[in-house]
Amino acid sequence: MKTKRINMQSVAMANSMKNDEWITNGEAPDPEVLPKVPGFHLLVRPVSVKQETKGGILLPDSTKNDIAYLTTVGKVLKVGDIAYKDDDKFPNGPWCKEGDYVCYGKHAGQKFFYKGVRLILLFDDQISMVVEDPKELDPTFNLSN
Numbered sequence: 001m002k003t004k005r006i007n008m009q010s011v012a013m014a015n016s017m018k019n020d021e022w023i024t025n026g027e028a029p030d031p032e033v034l035p036k037v038p039g040f041h042l043l044v045r046p047v048s049v050k051q052e053t054k055g056g057i058l059l060p061d062s063t064k065n066d067i068a069y070l071t072t073v074g075k076v077l078k079v080g081d082i083a084y085k086d087d088d089k090f091p092n093g094p095w096c097k098e099g100d101y102v103c104y105g106k107h108a109g110q111k112f113f114y115k116g117v118r119l120i121l122l123f124d125d126q127i128s129m130v131v132e133d134p135k136e137l138d139p140t141f142n143l144s145n
Helices: 063-072
Strands: 041-046 075-080 099-104 110-114 117-123 127-131
Touching: 041 099
Parallel strands: none
Antiparallel strands: 041 075, 041 117, 075 099, 099 127, 110 117
C-alpha cells in the first residue's frame, strides 16, 4: 500500500473574529445549585459563544462547543474551601474570587457538563490573570503575525 504525503500550510489568522464578535451573554443562566468544589479547585464557566457569525452564518453546535472549550477565559462560579490558602504559594492572597473573569491555559482543567452547562474544574494556580471584560481579549494575537 502506497501512502501519500500531504504538506500542511499555516492559515493566516489576521482576519479572525475578535471576542466581541463571538462571545454572547450566555445561553443558559448559571446553575442555582452548584456542585461542591473540593480543595484547591475553582469551578469556572467558559464564556458562551454566539449562535451566528457577524456575517450571518449559523454555527453548528459542534463548532460552538469546540470554541467554548478552547476558549481561555471564563467566569469563576465557585472557589474551593482551601483554594488560595497556601501562604507560601499565594503570599498576597487570592488571585481571583467568585464572579471574576479569569484566563487559564487552553488545555487546563477537567471539562464536564453539569445541569446542561459546560464547566471546567481548575486548580487555583492554573489561573493566569483576571480580566474586567472578556471581550477586551484577542485570542488570535499570537496567531495573526
